[in-house]
Amino acid sequence: MKTTNKNKMKAARIHQYGSSVEIKLEKIAIPVPGEGEVLIKIFAAGVNPIDWKIREGYLAELIPHRLPLTLGWDFSGEIVSLGKNVNKWDISDAVYGRPDLSKNGAYAEYIVVSEDEIAAKPKTLSWQKSAAVPLVTLAAWQALKEFSAVKQGDRVLIHAGAGGVGIAAIQLAKQAGATVYTTSSSKNSGFLKELGADVVIDYTQEDFSTLENVDIVFDTMGGDVLEKSWGTLKKGASLVSVAEVPSEALAAKYEVNASFCFVQANSEQLSKISNLIDSGKLTVEIDSVFRLEDIAQAHERSESGHTRGKIIIQVLDEPGS
Known part of the structure; x- marks a missing residue:
């Protein structure tokens, strides 16, 4: 037929x-x-x-x-x-x-x-x-809430803040009470601060690796960006990447917890995300x-x-x- x-x-x-x-x-x-x-x-x-x-x-x-x-x-x-x-x-x-x-x-x-x-x-x-x-917000949710347990007072560095994952991550980290640093070009600075970023680092002019005592690095880039992020972390801090698997050797060297977040489908988390959006807490x-x-x-x-x-x-x- x-x-x-x-x-x-x-x-x-x-x-x-x-x-x-x-x-x-x-x-x-x-x-x-x-x-x-x-x-x-x-x-x-x-x-x-x-x-x-x-x-x-x-x-x-x-x-x-x-x-x-x-x-x-x-x-x-x-x-x-x-x-x-x-x-x-x-x-x-x-x-x-x-x-x-x-x-x-x-x-x-x-x-x-x-x-x-x-x-x-x-x-x-x-x-x-x-x-x-779905994908970007689940990535931010799982990286920040499950892999690194972001909380009030944490200093969080989020790479590529103007990307889909970064936009979601900035808002979720801020809602948890964190101080949020993010990398982006200067043209997006005002937009990212409206989302909740406390400090926007212009990667074309500034070096984010001068940051110190960061509690959580959320890496969405991999490569050189990931490599330069290790030195920003304090001992016992967390580095979570959705871009590549972090080096176990470097995690041991810097005495931090490092994880690769492979985003999982999760209906329950998506329902919570829908509620945040409908209540005006996530754009x-x-x-x-x-x-x-x-x-x-x-x-x-x-x-x-x-x-x-x-x-x-x-x-x-x-x-x-």
């Missing part, structure tokens, strides 16, 4: 690892939810650095994928079908989430996910802004919006490293538009 267009969807996939030219927009079968899964119509998806790192093959050993692969691991959308034994959700529920990184992602018109990977999207946010939230910033057809350009913008907030893919037209 032939598959009709009604059973097909657009998806941005790669058939081999490489540059953004490897992303192909294709028509493929709409997936069917299994037990404990839901099918979601996607209105918007978020772009994160992990998307192009996976595309390039940098993470092939850490996260083995079967190609072809649909990229993208942030989304907002509406549930359109339920698998067996789904009891948390109903059809037409508005949700958002960070799907399993080992499976096909959200650069597609539909996605199947476990019912435990999603939460009700914030009521006060658009579909686009909702899609900007979201969108850098730019692209159509699914222009996903390669969106990746190139993300790879430039000069964004403020999240890059969003408008996948399907939103209800009422």
Whole structure:
């Protein structure tokens, strides 16, 4: 039996690892939810650095994928079908989430996910802004609340404060009562101080490594930035990276706790994040919006490293538009 267009969807996939030219927009079968899964119509998806790192093959050993692969691991959308034994959700529920990184992602018109990977999207946010939230805010939440237990009075250094993760981290650290230092270009200084940063260090003019007695370093960059961060920490402090695995030898040398935070899908945490957003305690910033057809350009913008907030893919037209 032939598959009709009604059973097909657009998806941005790669058939081999490489540059953004490897992303192909294709028509493929709409997936069917299994037990404990839901099918979601996607209105918007978020772009994160992990998307192009996976595309390039940098993470092939850490996260083995079967190609072809649909990229993208942030989304907002509406549930359109339920698998067996789904009891948390109903059809037409508005949700958002960070799907399993080992499976096909959200650069597609539909996605199947476990019912435990999603939460009700914030009521006060658009579909686009909702899609900007899950991965970066879960990263900040888990790094600061689980890996380093940020608390009142801590001195916290957050790298790349104007990025999606940084924007969330600044707000969460400030809510915990920390003094927040962040690195950024000077053009974002006012914006980051409005979010709650106490000190914005212009990385083009100033050297953050002169800081001392820092309780927590949250590294989102890796490389030289991570290397220069060790000396800012006091003994017994914490360094958490979402960019690369910190050196155990250097952690021992500086007598600090060092961790790699591999962000986990977490419905309960996403629900708490939705509540923070809807109560006005957490804001979201969108850098730019692209159509699914222009996903390669969106990746190139993300790879430039000069964004403020999240890059969003408008996948399907939103209800009422």
